[in-house]
Amino acid sequence: MMNFSIWWVFAYYVRPIVKWFLRKTTGLCELQRICYGEISGAPRIKAVEYSLNMSRSRQVIQLIEHLNDVSDNQRFTGANEREILKGAVNTVLLVKNINPRVHYQFITSFSKCLEQIWGYRQLIAEVEELRRTTFDSDNIHHESKLYELWANLMPQDTLEGRITKQWQDIGFQGEDPKTDFRGMGLLGLENLLFFATQYRTPAQHVLSHSHHPSYGYCFAIVGINLTSLALVLLRDGSAKTFVYNTSKSLPSIRLFHQFYSYLFYEFDRFWVECKPKDIMEFSNIRNRFESNVRLVLQDPGTEFRIGVTVDDV
Structure with missing residues (x-):
């Protein structure tokens, strides 16, 4: 409680004084100092995001509300994205009294930060929409994705039918995989499919680990x-941290799939290293894995990469 009070006093009273002093001594506003001084990627984008959210300017607050609405409704795309970014940058230039002819580099850096900040928010909306989409066995597109998943994971084996115990070979619980997608909807299937197609060799190695007689899992x-x-x-x-350091343009659903694929790849390695006695240890190991991932993501320089091979067990 005491720490919160100190932070509140600093944010509300001290921070504006510090900003005013630095503006007078450097001739640059806080956003300019961030864009010129912070390392590109997560450090710069997070600092810009914090600065904007702490702003007391009515115009900036209204701008944030507008950008939130645009991204929440997934309208931050194509030509619309370019117009929105241009308008947002111009608003900040006006509010902060920044000369665009002199500070053209700021415009480039700041625009990139805005694209990532509200692209991330839009990505959440896009992912949530997939999660809410129920897997429909009567939908030919959903079914084709399911068959494609099998084909990539088990290329040497042909399915005997749509309802079959063979699905258990790739870790579904019963004879019909659709029942397992209830919690995560179509998102669960698309994640699995992306991992199996875009990282086919690592995915097949991970699948082989799941069949291990001692450390196997579904x-x-x-x-x-x-x-x-x-x-x-x-x-x-x-x-x-991952998105801001990885994305070169507007964050897309593909980036989320890549993040997921890294988690799956690393979880498999962590699971094997833990040498669990049985599947009953899953919850504990999964929680430890999550703690490790969160710790790694606290480093603003973190970048995730998936290797091309997985050691045999």
């Missing part, structure tokens, strides 16, 4: 559980 069920973890990290902002 590949698909664990994968859907990790979809839930990835979504939680996206919602609470922990995944910003």
Whole structure:
């Protein structure tokens, strides 16, 4: 409680004085100092995001509300994105009294930060929409994704039918995988499919680990559980480090799939290293894994990469 009070006093009273002093001595507003002084990627974008959210300017507050509405409704795309970014930058130039002819580099850096900040918010909306989409066995597109998942994970084996115990070979609980997608909807399937197609060799190695006689687990069920973890990290902002350091343009659903694939790849390695006695240790190991991931994401320089091979067990 005491720490919160100190922070509130600093944010409300001391911070504006410090900003005023630095503006007078450097001739630059806080946003300019961030864009010129902070390392590109997560450090710069997070600092810009914090500065904007702490602003008391009525115009800036209204701008944030407008950008939130645009991204929440997934209208931050294409030509609309360019016009919105241009208008947002011009608003800040006017409010902060920044000369665009002199500070053209600021415009480039600041625009990039805005694209990432509200692209991230839009990504949450896009991911949530997929999660709310129920897997429909009567939908030919949903079914084709399911068959494609099998084909990439088990290329040597042909499915005997749509309803079959073979689905258990890739870690579904029963004879019909649709029942396992209830919690994460179509998002769970699309995550699994992306991992199996875009990182096919690592995914097949991970699948082979799931068949281990001592350390085995249900590949698909664990994968859907990790979809839930990835979504939680996206919602609470922990995944910003990954997105801000990885995205070169407007963050897309592909970036979330890449984040998920990294989590699955690393969880498998962590699971094997833990040498669990049985599947009953899953909850504990999963929680430890989440703590490790959160710790890594606290480093603003963090970048995730998936290797091309997985060691045999």
